[in-house]
Amino acid sequence: MNDRDVQPLISVRHVSKSYRRGGQIVPVLHDITFDVQYRDFLGLMGPSGSGKSTLLNLIAGIDKPDSGELFIDGVDITKLDEGALADWRAGSVGFVFQFYNLMPVLTAFENVELPLMLTPLTRRERHEHVTAALGLVGLADRMEHYPSELSGGQQQRVAIARAMIADPKLIVADEPTGDLDRQSAQEVLTLMDRLNIELGKTIVMVTHDRRAADRAHAIMYLDKGELARAEDIHEQSVREVRS
Amino acid sequence: MLAVQFLKLILRNALRHKLRTGLTVLGLIVAILAFGLLQTIVDAWYAGANAAAPNRLITRNAISLVFPMPLHYREKIRAVPNVRSVTPFNWFGGYYQDPKNFFAQFGVDPLPFLAMYPEYRVPEDEVRAFERDRKGALIGRKLADTYGFKIGDTIPLQGTIYPGTWSFTVRGIYDGAEAKTDTAQMLFHWDFLNETMKQRIPRRGDQVGVFVVQVSDPQRSAETAQAIDALFKNSLAETLTETEKAFQLGFVAMTEAIVVAIRIVSFVVIFIILAVMANTMAMTARERTPEYATLKALGFSPAYVAMLILGESIAIALIGAAAGILLTFPVGEWFASKMGTLFPVFEVSRSTIALQIACAMVVGIVAALLPGRSAARVRIVEGLRAIG
Numbered sequence: 001m002n003d004r005d006v007q008p009l010i011s012v013r014h015v016s017k018s019y020r021r022g023g024q025i026v027p028v029l030h031d032i033t034f035d036v037q038y039r040d041f042l043g044l045m046g047p048s049g050s051g052k053s054t055l056l057n058l059i060a061g062i063d064k065p066d067s068g069e070l071f072i073d074g075v076d077i078t079k080l081d082e083g084a085l086a087d088w089r090a091g092s093v094g095f096v097f098q099f100y101n102l103m104p105v106l107t108a109f110e111n112v113e114l115p116l117m118l119t120p121l122t123r124r125e126r127h128e129h130v131t132a133a134l135g136l137v138g139l140a141d142r143m144e145h146y147p148s149e150l151s152g153g154q155q156q157r158v159a160i161a162r163a164m165i166a167d168p169k170l171i172v173a174d175e176p177t178g179d180l181d182r183q184s185a186q187e188v189l190t191l192m193d194r195l196n197i198e199l200g201k202t203i204v205m206v207t208h209d210r211r212a213a214d215r216a217h218a219i220m221y222l223d224k225g226e227l228a229r230a231e232d233i234h235e236q237s238v239r240e241v242r243s
Numbered sequence: 244m245l246a247v248q249f250l251k252l253i254l255r256n257a258l259r260h261k262l263r264t265g266l267t268v269l270g271l272i273v274a275i276l277a278f279g280l281l282q283t284i285v286d287a288w289y290a291g292a293n294a295a296a297p298n299r300l301i302t303r304n305a306i307s308l309v310f311p312m313p314l315h316y317r318e319k320i321r322a323v324p325n326v327r328s329v330t331p332f333n334w335f336g337g338y339y340q341d342p343k344n345f346f347a348q349f350g351v352d353p354l355p356f357l358a359m360y361p362e363y364r365v366p367e368d369e370v371r372a373f374e375r376d377r378k379g380a381l382i383g384r385k386l387a388d389t390y391g392f393k394i395g396d397t398i399p400l401q402g403t404i405y406p407g408t409w410s411f412t413v414r415g416i417y418d419g420a421e422a423k424t425d426t427a428q429m430l431f432h433w434d435f436l437n438e439t440m441k442q443r444i445p446r447r448g449d450q451v452g453v454f455v456v457q458v459s460d461p462q463r464s465a466e467t468a469q470a471i472d473a474l475f476k477n478s479l480a481e482t483l484t485e486t487e488k489a490f491q492l493g494f495v496a497m498t499e500a501i502v503v504a505i506r507i508v509s510f511v512v513i514f515i516i517l518a519v520m521a522n523t524m525a526m527t528a529r530e531r532t533p534e535y536a537t538l539k540a541l542g543f544s545p546a547y548v549a550m551l552i553l554g555e556s557i558a559i560a561l562i563g564a565a566a567g568i569l570l571t572f573p574v575g576e577w578f579a580s581k582m583g584t585l586f587p588v589f590e591v592s593r594s595t596i597a598l599q600i601a602c603a604m605v606v607g608i609v610a611a612l613l614p615g616r617s618a619a620r621v622r623i624v625e626g627l628r629a630i631g
Contacts, residue, residue, distance in 0.1 A: 062623040082545070086539065086543070101533060105252065105255035117248055118541075
């Protein structure tokens, strides 16, 4: 048993967030507190406007809370400035978006290679990493294809390869199957499972789809910006910490 | 390596909307070409001043160029310290066959004049032939090429200032030592002009338009000019002596409003293409907001995103500039041929090319400033939500 086994990867403490819309302040998240252990797979569910995507953005370090603390792997990311936060994201988080968000002018290979451009790896090392990642998602034969030449499911698999290429501990996925047919969605979810089980990635996934959420070890429900309940599906270690 | 990927991304982005980029580049080509041509026209206006030599002074009637000076001034000027040589220099103002066939003709003392103007390169035998023939003429290469004149040809000119038909025989063709040398002129014997005028209109004999004065020491040009003018103080034809450059700039000053207007128009053209380019880049950046937000989410800095837009803008501007500059030469040649001898020197200068490149860079940079700033500042979550 090491530190990772006893300390959570994600520690959210009393986090609140509101937005200003048309001169009015709209609260989105209110006093959220919970932990996510290393190698967990957490599903975030809730109705539209419940704040689940906002919570995911805060965890991913692409938005900042109004108050509270957010420790990821021991780093309070609320204290990081923009530059430090960008560096932290580059090494610590992989992103999977609903609409894939691939660069249309780059091939599948080049899209996956993008995060590695921020590392000191040599061209040869990058090539090896990217080839392996695309092989893992079953797209070794589509490396030179542009996103427009790939199906939605294939594009999302490229996005998953891009999310894992820099070997981050945490992968955040915002409705990763929301734009896919059932077959493609299953393939993507299977891949997410593999990332979690085989590669030990901690995954936080926002979804509306109960079948997708069932792949997670635990599901956290948000309603009106508050943590409504947590479901421990496989007796894993998502613990809602009531303060 | 990052730089290679960066350039690759810039070029692929630039070629993403081929029609839009193509039209923008086309606009840039036209603007840079028009700017280059207009600047070259301005340069052509100043060609005389730019070709002026520091050791040459011009003495003219102080009242106006229209009024002549007596021929006997020549000997008095020649006696002034620091004066090495003097030649009369008379604007003839005739035309060849038709009034639209106009070019500059001057009556000069052949040998002193050619000694003063070493930039006129003439074979020795042609100089001798010109000097021997009182009705002979020396013409510039551009003039010869324009009208197809050859040595031995007779050039009949219809006089305007000096009435009647005048015939000259081409005895030599001079080339310019430099590109800025005017080779669209015709030179003939001032003595021939003077003798003919004495016969036709005696009161107009022994009258000189201007004197070209060569000095030994250009550093003493100012005191030499003062000394010349002092000689004729309180005479019927007081003189004004100035450097050849000042004399030429005086001509430019007469039409300065046109030169200023051309300059302004040339920069207005650049401003218009700047607006077009800025619009293109703003549209481009707005469409790609989710992509820039994605790059920032992946860890790329706001500066990197801004540089992507700046790089794309500069790349498009430079592609347009390169094509525009390359086209400036053939179009300039065509334009000069259509203008005949109106612009004796019409040469696309290095400074014009440098200005074209500088303008393209400014257009590229300024057009990307606001879109680049917006893309760099956009919040990632808002950028990801934006509809491209």
